[in-house]
Amino acid sequence: MLKIAYSDVFRYSVPEKHRFPMQKYILIPERLLSEGTISQDNFFAPACLSEEEVLTTHTAKYWYQLKTQTLPRKAARAIGFEMTPQLVERGRYIAHATYECALYAQQYGVAMNVAGGTHHSFADHGEGFCVFNDVCIASNLLLNRGQAKKILIVDLDVHQGNGNASIMRDEPRVFVFSMHGAKNYPFRKQVSDLDIELENDAGDDEYLEILKDTLPRLISEVAPDMIFYQSAVDVLATDKLGKLGLTQAGCKARDEYVLEQAKAASIPVAIVMGGGYSEDIEDVVEAHCNTFRVAQQLYFGEIAG
Helix, strand or coil: CCEEECCHHHCCCCCCCCCCCCCHHHHHHHHHHHCCCCCHHHEECCCCCCHHHHCCCCCHHHHHHHHCCCCCHHHHHHHCCCCCHHHHHHHHHHHHHHHHHHHHHHHHCEEEECCCCCCCCCCCCCECCECCCHHHHHHHHHHHCCCCCCEEEEECCCCCCHHHHHHCCCCCCEEEEEEEECCCCCCCCCCCCEEEEECCCCCHHHHHHHHHHHHHHHHHHHCCCEEEEECCCCCECCECCCCCCECHHHHHHHHHHHHHHHHHCCCCEEEECCCCCECCHHHHHHHHHHHHHHHHHHHHCCCCC
């Protein structure tokens, strides 16, 4: 069964015209359920990240500032959400959900987090709607607990995973691959193990050709026993913050290719959502739902139950 991490805590109150489409956390499960792609049995409620687990990846100072709500105003503003205890709790559940998805993926081949992909969070600060770095925390937990030996992060968000690159810079057991817009946030990029920068308006054909030239080689050379896949939909041409030119069909073909490669190599893959900021929320929801549909069909058959 396709295991999907979901909790009401993923939804956070934001102003009506906030750039982050928080309502997608309601709309994605609703659509997948209503069309019969999944059932309620697919969902699991994640646990909350412990303090010890936070400190595998984030500094004690940053964690203290978060839990005591003493983060400096400028640092809180860089995150982009109102800083509250609820926001910190939300991040703890999202991060642990990604770790649990990795464990489920080891059982079933794939598992998905309705949230996650908070790749702009560094060890000592957050930015870009990211408080804790869920994929890096999950990676460190797997490595520390002997549950994985080599991890490949496939980050196909339109924005570079600068937090991933920084946190994992000196960790040879984690290979960070980021394919993103060259002329987009973050404007001061970090150095991943492999960065591929795309020019504005790069479309389906160019994007998929580069991905197909790159991913099989990485899987062969890195030889991971776990993949984290950031399947963001801000690569769409409709995205307000994206600058690339992918169609819905191209975005879905990207997901199909990544999951086909992981499945063919028998490598578990934990999928996190990442960004998506199209003006019409329908574009965001449909593209995210396609990722779930692809995973369900490829690994378990078209209909859940």
